[in-house]
Amino acid sequence: MGNLLIENDLEFDFRAAISAVRFDDENHKMSHCMKAVDFLVEWDKEFWLLEVKDPSSREIPNKFKDKELREFINKMRNQTLFAQGAVTLGRRF
Incomplete structure (x- = not known):
């Protein structure tokens, strides 16, 4: 059964999933073939x-923040965020 996972101040509810685990520590035992993702x-x-990213991060130059935020809001409004941003790997079961 899945659970609640927390990344910084964001909480993700995966209780309806079969399983949900944190995968971004150094002990994931896959570092020889893939970079870790958060969950x-x-x-x-x-x-x-x-992979969870913080759009308010101080590491993002201000000149990019406004543009990225506008694009994100537009994708949410026209419901293309997941259709355009998600990549399906492998096959469906």
Whole structure:
């Protein structure tokens, strides 16, 4: 059964998933073949590798923040965020 996972001040509810684990520590035992993502979430017919980014991070130059925020809001409004931003790897079960 999945659970609640926290990244910084964001809480993600994956209780409906089969499993949900944090995968970004150095002990994930896959460092020889892949960079860690924040979370691995297993669903009935899907497997998600999630990397969480903070759009308010001080590391992002201000000249990019406004543009990126506008693009994100537009994608949310026209419901293309996931259709354009998600990549499906492998096959469906």
